[in-house]
Amino acid sequence: MKKISLLGATGSIGTQTLEVIASHPDKFSLEAISIGKNIELGLKQINEYNPKLVSVQFKEDYDKLLNEIPNTVKLVYGQEGLEEVASNNDADILVNAVLGSVGLAPTLSAIKAGKTIAIANKETLVTAGHIVTEEAKKHKVDLLPVDSEHSAIYQCLQGERLQEVEKLILTASGGSFRHLDRTELKDVTVADALNHPNWSMGAKITIDSATMMNKGLEVIEAHWLFNMPYEKIAVLLHQESIIHSMVEFIDGSVIAQLGTPDMKVPIQYALTYPNRLQLHGKKHLNLWEVGKLHFAKPSLERYRCLYFAFEAGSAGGILPTVLNAANEEAVSLFLNGKISFLEIEEAIERALNEYENIALPSLEVIQHIDKETRDFVRNVMASK
Numbered sequence: 163m164k165k166i167s168l169l170g171a172t173g174s175i176g177t178q179t180l181e182v183i184a185s186h187p188d189k190f191s192l193e194a195i196s197i198g199k200n201i202e203l204g205l206k207q208i209n210e211y212n213p214k215l216v217s218v219q220f221k222e223d224y225d226k227l228l229n230e231i232p233n234t235v236k237l238v239y240g241q242e243g244l245e246e247v248a249s250n251n252d253a254d255i256l257v258n259a260v261l262g263s264v265g266l267a268p269t270l271s272a273i274k275a276g277k278t279i280a281i282a283n284k285e286t287l288v289t290a291g292h293i294v295t296e297e298a299k300k301h302k303v304d305l306l307p308v309d310s311e312h313s314a315i316y317q318c319l320q321g322e323r324l325q326e327v328e329k330l331i332l333t334a335s336g337g338s339f340r341h342l343d344r345t346e347l348k349d350v351t352v353a354d355a356l357n358h359p360n361w362s363m364g365a366k367i368t369i370d371s372a373t374m375m376n377k378g379l380e381v382i383e384a385h386w387l388f389n390m391p392y393e394k395i396a397v398l399l400h401q402e403s404i405i406h407s408m409v410e411f412i413d414g415s416v417i418a419q420l421g422t423p424d425m426k427v428p429i430q431y432a433l434t435y436p437n438r439l440q441l442h443g444k445k446h447l448n449l450w451e452v453g454k455l456h457f458a459k460p461s462l463e464r465y466r467c468l469y470f471a472f473e474a475g476s477a478g479g480i481l482p483t484v485l486n487a488a489n490e491e492a493v494s495l496f497l498n499g500k501i502s503f504l505e506i507e508e509a510i511e512r513a514l515n516e517y518e519n520i521a522l523p524s525l526e527v528i529q530h531i532d533k534e535t536r537d538f539v540r541n542v543m544a545s546k
């Protein structure tokens with residue numbers, strides 16, 4: 163029986179993780195969950211899954227929930243609550259499916275507690291990849307990718323040697339505006355941007371897919387997870403999202419991982435690794451029905467965010483932190499109707515131009531610059 167704790171239980175990855183857990187009650191049990199603002203769903207999850215430890219984001223919700231949950235459940239809240247769910251319980255594995263760089267401190271707590279981490283929370287690796295991977299190495303903790311592309315690459319690399327890799331090829335759907343050129347992006351709406359062609363996901367990552375910052379963050383995530391230089395990471399437009407990513411080797415062989423777009427596959431693989439389990443209710447890929455797959459080279463002029471991510475990632479230091487924080491803030495402003503779609507990339511470019519680089523930033527510096535960048539983006543976009 164594998165004991166699981168889950169950060170971000172009420173989100174898109176979180177709810178799918180709970181479904182995977184529920185579908186194999188003989189294999190998995192749930193120890194602890196964190197909930198953000200969605201207390202109604204969180205309460206349902208507590209009653210259905212009966213975790214021993216629950217964290218909520220806000221003190222007001224903590225006070226409210228105390229009288230509504232069984233007294234066998236320990237309730238905690240805030241940043242410390244996230245860290246407790248990540249580390250202070252009997253779980254063997256933490257699924258980190260929280261959104262944003264708020265996931266960094268709990269990830270480090272889980273590593274120090276020796277928990278294996280199934281990581282969906284890519285912002286944590288982008289903002290502090292050198293610290294997270296160093297700590298994981300030091301504490302001999304496995305970081306198992308949940309992101310579909312990185313899970314695909316992880317699967318392609320089984321039994322292979324990293325030094326025989328020529329290139330990691332991350333596939334990208336192109337997002338909700340892939341059929342539009344830049345002049346047509348001026349007046350696109352939030353509702354249009356949230357309409358991803360292939361995946362049903364949380365709002366922030368869906369906007370990231372539309373700007374292609376998602377792929378940019380994934381390039382940096384791949385750099386850290388697979389210890390691969392940026393020159394050996396490439397992005398390929400693939401509109402069907404059936405090939406989840408590929409690895410090219412020095413002899414010219416290319417190994418790919420394919421499947422229908424369904425996040426339960428990489429979630430479950432991270433929970434069962436190195437084994438596999440039946441995935442209940444899944445429609446398997448039928449290439450006879452699919453017929454054709456399409457590929458194209460993404461233009462870095464069209465997808466500015468992908469360009470910024472390659473630049474910031476390659477420069478390293480504090481710039482990936484700035485990139486991530488500026489993006490988180492700009493996407494939030496866009497979702498709240500405060501800025502336009504194209505202003506997301508404008509905000510990120512301004513933030514990147516604002517900072518002198520700092521080599522090998524400490525955790526404290528990262529946390530400071532993360533906050534400062536968010537303030538900068540809010541102020542600069544409000545004063546336009």
Ligand SMILES: NC(=O)C1=CN([C@@H]2O[C@H](COP(=O)(O)OP(=O)(O)OC[C@H]3O[C@@H](n4cnc5c(N)ncnc54)[C@H](OP(=O)(O)O)[C@@H]3O)[C@@H](O)[C@H]2O)C=CC1
Pocket residue numbers: 169170171172173174175176196197198199200201219259260261262264282283284285308309310361362363364365366367425
């Ligand atoms: N969705 C997908 O298919 C994929 C997602 N990912 C990555 O997984 C992560 C989660 O994405 P997704 O599930 O789509 O996101 P969602 O927005 O659907 O869910 C985010 C979760 O985090 C919680 N949360 C958000 N902010 C805070 C906070 N400040 N403190 C505590 N909890 C918080 C939310 O709580 P609440 O809703 O209760 O407020 C929710 O449980 C992201 O890093 C994303 O890039 C990677 C690959 C695919």
Ligand SMILES: CC(=O)[C@@H](O)[C@H](O)COP(=O)(O)O
Pocket residue numbers: 309310311333334335336337361367370371372376377425
């Ligand atoms: C499901 C998943 O892993 C997402 O990150 C997905 O890749 C988004 O799709 P695109 O970024 O390719 O549009």
Ligand SMILES: [Mn+2]
Pocket residue numbers: 309310311380
């Ligand atoms: Mn992905």
